[in-house]
Amino acid sequence: MSHLDIRDVAARYLAYRSHTCREMQKHLLQKGFSEEDTAAVIAEFIEFGYLDDSRYCMQYFDYAFGKGKGKRLVFAELKEKGVSSDTIQFAFEDWEAEHAGEYDEKTRAREEAEKVLRMAGKEEIDEKLLAKIGRRLQSKGYSSDVIYSVIGALRR
Numbered sequence: 268m269s270h271l272d273i274r275d276v277a278a279r280y281l282a283y284r285s286h287t288c289r290e291m292q293k294h295l296l297q298k299g300f301s302e303e304d305t306a307a308v309i310a311e312f313i314e315f316g317y318l319d320d321s322r323y324c325m326q327y328f329d330y331a332f333g334k335g336k337g338k339r340l341v342f343a344e345l346k347e348k349g350v351s352s353d354t355i356q357f358a359f360e361d362w363e364a365e366h367a368g369e370y371d372e373k374t375r376a377r378e379e380a381e382k383v384l385r386m387a388g389k390e391e392i393d394e395k396l397l398a399k400i401g402r403r404l405q406s407k408g409y410s411s412d413v414i415y416s417v418i419g420a421l422r423r
Contacts, residue, residue, distance in 0.1 A: 273300050273308050278317075285323050288313065289349020320350045324358035325365075335379045338372055340408020376409045376417045392421055 273295060280286060280294050288309055295305040312318040324345055331341040338359075345355045363370060380400045387396055397418050404414045 273304050274311075276300070277308050277312060281312075281317055285326060286318070287320050287323050287345075287348045287350050288318050291318060292349075320354050321358045321361075323348075324350060324355055325362050328359065328362045332370060332375065335375060335382075335407055337376065337404070337407050337409035337413065339410055343408065372409065372413050373416055376404050376407075376413050377420070379404055379407060379409075380417050380421065397421060 276298055277291060277295060280291060286294070291309055291312070292305055295308065296302065300308075309318060327345060328341065331344065336344075342352075342355055342359075346352065380403070383400045383403050384392070384396070387399070389396060400421070401414055401418055404417065405411075409417075
């Protein structure tokens with residue numbers, strides 16, 4: 268396959284949504300391109316700004332936090348997509364600075380808890396419902412201190 272082919276495959280892969288460098292690498296290798304050609308195209312795409320793990324993280328934070336996910340889960344998902352811990356942390360600091368005051372993990376966790384309460388439709392909050400809220404928040408990736416804080420506030 269020629270170099271034009273690999274660039275076409277890479278461009279098509281990015282046509283519908285952003286991807287991380289690692290996702291691009293896996294995609295091109297699965298398509299049968301050599302590691303050498305794959306590395307060269309990824310370097311070129313990074314230089315042109317078509318691939319940018321930091322920008323990907325910023326977009327992913329908007330998406331994931333909008334879905335009510337917690338920071339711990341979002342960081343784990345980005346690591347799974349091949350983004351380095353440093354890139355994730357720096358991107359999160361930039362994202363937080365851009366969204367100053369908007370993003371508060373405890374507030375988002377309370378909103379998730381309120382959804383569970385609304386769906387339960389109960390007047391009083393019992394231990395069974397608190398446990399359900401705890402499981403929901405844990406599955407969304409909230410840290411235990413945030414979960415205990417939200418459940419503690421609901422107990423009062």
